[in-house]
Amino acid sequence: MFSKACEYGIRASIYIAQQSILDRKVGLKEVAEATESPAAYTSKILQLLSRNNIINSEKGPTGGFSIDIKDLKSTTLSTIVAAIDGDEIYNGCGLGLNKCNEKEPCPLHNQFKSIRDELKNMLETTTVKSLAEDFEKGLTFLKR
Template sequence: MFSKSCNYAIKATIFIAQQSLQENKVSFVDIAKEIDSPTAFTAKILQILVKAGIIESVKGVNGGFYIPKRKIKKTFLVQIVDAIDGDSVFQGCGLGLSHCSEKHPCPVHDKFKSIRNQLAYMLKTTNLEELALGIKSGETFLKTL
């Protein structure tokens, strides 16, 4: 459903949020290691997230990536998806047809439309704080063992 870049961006942002709640900044190397992503690829994704205002970075010895605590609860998954993949997840045909529409639907149009609406709702209502706290409590995880 999401691009590989978007999957990594979501995982990276959740990890950064979790660390930020503990007042830690993290390096892109540590982020890449935590989310099992190539470091150069991770660095590019993080640049996009900084440019979009989702995460922040500080250079230097005590530097790294972080999210101000006040922003963690106000940052929703839809913002990350939009920064990386744009609105493509909310557009287009479930079968990839170029001319699928309400007037000329593909075989899965109506069912896919319902799923897409549910996905949009989840992305718009799920914030980083709840996801980061799930990891902290051990209820969820970012990395398979």
């Protein structure tokens, strides 16, 4: 459903948010290890999230990645998905056709449209903070 980069970006954001709640900045290697993602790939994803003002990146001996506590309440999964994958997940055809719309629907169009709408709602209403809190409580996991 999401690109591999987006999956890693969501996981990294949740981990960074959880550590930010604990008032900790984290380094690249720690994020990659905590989310079981390749460090080089994670670096590129974190740069992208930083450029889109989703996470903060500070250099130096006291630097690292973090998310401002005030931003945690308003940062939704849709923000991360849009930064990494764009809006194709909301518009793409379930069968991958180039032209699929209400006028010229594919066989899955109506069913897929309702699933896309539910997904969009979930992504727009789920905050990184709520996911980080569930992770902190041990209710969810970022790696197996």
